[in-house]
Amino acid sequence: MTTPTALGIDEARDRLHELTVIDVRTPGEYAGGHLPGALNVPLGQIRQALPDIRHAAARGDVLIVCASGARSENACRMLADNHVTAATLSGGTAAWAAGGNELRRESTSRATWGMERQVRFTAGMLVLLGLLLGLLVHPAFLLVSAGVAGGLVFSALTDTCGMAALLARLPHNRPRAADLAITLAALRSR
Known part of the structure; x- marks a missing residue:
């Protein structure tokens, strides 16, 4: 390529x-x-x-x-x-x-907001939410944070962004x- x-x-x-x-x-x-x-x-x-x-x-x-x-x-x-x-x-x-x-x-x-800023905000909120729910409600919620981290690694390796593709479908971006x-x-x- x-x-x-x-x-x-x-x-x-x-x-x-x-x-x-x-x-x-x-x-x-x-x-x-x-x-x-x-x-x-x-x-x-x-x-x-x-x-x-x-x-x-x-x-x-x-x-x-x-x-x-x-x-x-x-x-x-x-x-x-x-x-x-x-x-x-x-x-x-x-x-x-x-x-x-x-x-x-x-x-x-x-x-x-620009798409990169929207992705950073959404990823940060999901990681924070996963950590808080994992500590306060049930440890299984830590999987949300792990999933977002894995998605970010995959995004960097493939130079694609599934979260950006999803966010682009929101009404203010569509x-x-x-x-x-x-x-x-x-x-x-x-």
Whole structure:
């Protein structure tokens, strides 16, 4: 498995006007701050959007963006498996913002935590709950903490995250069908 091409923050900023930027974070994360001109196609919907992304890639370079670069690398690999070339943004939107670059926010959206923060919070709460219930109610509840720890190890080894996949299905993270339809139409028009 090859590592996708990565664009540095400076190169991406200089070429932003000529790139089709696709943000693969959840709609909630996207609304909380995205690169100017970025279109939101959540990672779980990349395959559905493939024909339109292929169309955009035929007309110019595609840059895939997420919070840190992990999800965008996965998206680039999926696209490469389907003969679509795309680059990822080194360090994601976190590095983009840290470099003093503008993030656009949806004016009607409420603030949503990034997926990595949601996973850390949920995992921490489950471990704490398992420990407390294991000490106060029954030792079998310690298995909750052990299960979360095992899941985190598996996540690190496979560079996947089942908890993030589950959290992405929550209403505040779930894309609305109309949003994807609008995004796909925008991709076709590029």
